[in-house]
Amino acid sequence: MSGSNAWSRSREKMRLFPELFAQCAGEGATYGKCVAATSTGRQELKKDMCAKEFEALKTCFTNAAKKKAK
Amino acid sequence: MSSGVCRRVLQSAGSPPAASAGSWSWSWSMSSCCRHRPGLRSEPRRGLSASGRGTMNVFNREMKKRQKNWAASLQDGHQYDYLRNEVGSRVADRVYDIARTFPLALDIGGGKSHIAEHLSKVQYKYFILRLPCISKGSADFVERLFLTDVSENSLKRRRASEIPTHGVLADEEFLPFKENTFDLVVSSLSLHWINDLPGALRQIHQVLKPDGVFIGAMVGGETLYELRCSLQLAETEREGGFSPHVSPYTAVTDLGNLLGQAGFTMLTVDIDEVQVHYPGITEVMADLQGMGESNCAWNRRAMLHRDTILAAAAIYKEMYASEDGSIPATFDILYMIGWKPHESQARPARRGSANVSFGDLSKISQPTDTNKS
Numbered sequence: 001m002s003g004s005n006a007w008s009r010s011r012e013k014m015r016l017f018p019e020l021f022a023q024c025a026g027e028g029a030t031y032g033k034c035v036a037a038t039s040t041g042r043q044e045l046k047k048d049m050c051a052k053e054f055e056a057l058k059t060c061f062t063n064a065a066k067k068k069a070k
Numbered sequence: 071m072s073s074g075v076c077r078r079v080l081q082s083a084g085s086p087p088a089a090s091a092g093s094w095s096w097s098w099s100m101s102s103c104c105r106h107r108p109g110l111r112s113e114p115r116r117g118l119s120a121s122g123r124g125t126m127n128v129f130n131r132e133m134k135k136r137q138k139n140w141a142a143s144l145q146d147g148h149q150y151d152y153l154r155n156e157v158g159s160r161v162a163d164r165v166y167d168i169a170r171t172f173p174l175a176l177d178i179g180g181g182k183s184h185i186a187e188h189l190s191k192v193q194y195k196y197f198i199l200r201l202p203c204i205s206k207g208s209a210d211f212v213e214r215l216f217l218t219d220v221s222e223n224s225l226k227r228r229r230a231s232e233i234p235t236h237g238v239l240a241d242e243e244f245l246p247f248k249e250n251t252f253d254l255v256v257s258s259l260s261l262h263w264i265n266d267l268p269g270a271l272r273q274i275h276q277v278l279k280p281d282g283v284f285i286g287a288m289v290g291g292e293t294l295y296e297l298r299c300s301l302q303l304a305e306t307e308r309e310g311g312f313s314p315h316v317s318p319y320t321a322v323t324d325l326g327n328l329l330g331q332a333g334f335t336m337l338t339v340d341i342d343e344v345q346v347h348y349p350g351i352t353e354v355m356a357d358l359q360g361m362g363e364s365n366c367a368w369n370r371r372a373m374l375h376r377d378t379i380l381a382a383a384a385i386y387k388e389m390y391a392s393e394d395g396s397i398p399a400t401f402d403i404l405y406m407i408g409w410k411p412h413e414s415q416a417r418p419a420r421r422g423s424a425n426v427s428f429g430d431l432s433k434i435s436q437p438t439d440t441n442k443s
Contacts, residue, residue: 035388
């Protein structure tokens, strides 16, 4: 399969992942702490328990991606 | 022994199980391979299928072959070889600990042959140490090596070594060799993709000569637990459930039982923890892919949601990162040594044949006692 296809395009996008993720270290740490707290606490981890922190992480990530694309 | 020619070994057509996300599926599969290789095996495979015990079919071997072929054909594939080289050198060390020459050796699932190059290198080191007392010319520990793998590309791109090597395209679960052929069987980091591990160990036992030795290294125990936990937590939080992304591994405690059931004696099992540090989760996954270690279980999920990858990256970094910001990935390597029984091997003494008493133990250090020790 030559030329660009879905797999080669998504691989290209994934190559940018570490750089973009590094710009959102703070939000990532907050989200990670929220999830880690639930795993050690008494409640079990459920869906969207840390949704707020994840939204912050995701917006930071998408903004970084937009800035990179410009 | 006629296996100098490359023979294609057909794999058994396991019926694909009904896969449901998040649950283990078992299927009974009968091995249909004996039809295709008449005369090579001295006993038919009745024993395995007639007992009624089906084999586990966890991994898609066809997919694993494709993944290994892809990994071997990468232009810069050698950058992913660090783990296999390290484990290969440790297995070669264990071969050298045995003071014997092995005329014929087999490397199962050897891929690009990571063990053989260490066998020839260490040979020179030992030769120099023995310089004052050379009795024979050159001490070849392994004289001839057969290398099997499911992936043709890996065999084609195997690394050069001074030991004459023959490549055989064969599945680890269906070895095309006669009984009592090999003095030494080694295996490095390929047993963890075998569906029927007890059966494979039994076959290894069969192709060994009596007083032959099997030295193996496989990933097991708590390998990649950081990756597994990060993905599990991320998927639970983001999607409400999780499916297995890291394949199931053998525990070190089970390994002794498995080897004993296959008929090996004088077992030695030990575990080595190798930690490799990576910048981030994507590098971990990319390296695993480049090594040919991508998931090929039947019940694997076809995709990883981008939100889940982002969440898993954050969780991995937060929960497991070290001070310099890199994240560790643990590989628990289980090393096993097993011998095929032979009369010359030491056995436990007969009951009642003792001629010293444990009560005399306290008298050993006293110099006046000059009796039998």
